[in-house]
Amino acid sequence: MSRGRRHMLVAGLALFAGLGPGSARAGGQLEEPLADAVRTALSSAVSNGRPPRPGFNNIEERLAYLRWLGAMSQRLLRRNAEHLTRVEFLETVWYESRRAGLDSSLVLGLIEVESGFRKFAVSVAGARGYMQVMPFWARSIGDGDASRLFHLQTNLRFGCVILRHYLDRERGDLFLALGRYNGSRGRAEYPSAVFGARKRWDYQEKA
Structure with a gap:
């Protein structure tokens, strides 16, 4: 076999295995039947749109947020060199994580593992975007348009709402909720x- 054909074969196998440039190495949620009340609640949580703009009760809260934004933007620099894109992404993470009652460092850690912060990542299972949302969720609790899962706020909205749903189902057990999110409930990997990724995005205010 020639060197050129060997290279093409290796590249093709890598893409098939989900190792290509736009692929994601994480798994995907498993589709399961939802009670009507749960489906309605999740649909409402997803569709209740609002711009991801933070609101603050006082200047101290706003300054703390700006310090977090600056610190996270610096950590994200090697993954995205464009300042405005980083800020928009982090603003949306901050807003959607708090909207769902989740810690922002947890959501950032999940995104790092799921997609490596790639907006258009697609897993072998078909999960899409930053938080690797499976297309069946668009049918179950959205408008059915799976292509919208590549939209920044839509993807983060779905991902955070789904993780919150799993966390509630597992009675606050984050280990089991994360396993359910990945489709590997009960396994530790x-x-x-x-x-581990969450620790890299943890932020503590200096005293």
């Missing part, structure tokens, strides 16, 4: 990876 995925939650351990997210917990």
Whole structure:
């Protein structure tokens, strides 16, 4: 076999295995039947749109947010060199994570593991975007348009609402909720990876 044909074969196998430039190495949620009340609640949580602009009760809260934004933007620099894109992404993460009652560092850690911060990442299972949302969720609790899962706020909205749903189902057990999110409930590999990534996005105010 010639060197050129060997290279093409290796590249093709890598893409098939989900190792290509736009692929994601994480798994995907498993489709499961939802009670009507749960489906309605999740649909409402997803469709209740609002621009991801933070609101603050006082100047101290706003300054703390701006310090967090600056610190996270610096950490994200090597993954995205465009300042305005980083800020928009982080503003949306901050807004959607708090809207769902989740810690922002957890959501950032999950995104790192799921997609490596690639907006158009697609897994072998077909999960899409930053938080690797499976297309069936668009049919179950959205408008059915799976292509919208590549939209920044839509993807983060779905991902955070789904993780919140799993966390509630698991009675606050984050280990099991993360496993359910990844489709590997009960196994340690995925939650351990997210917990490890979460530490890299943890932010503590200096005293």
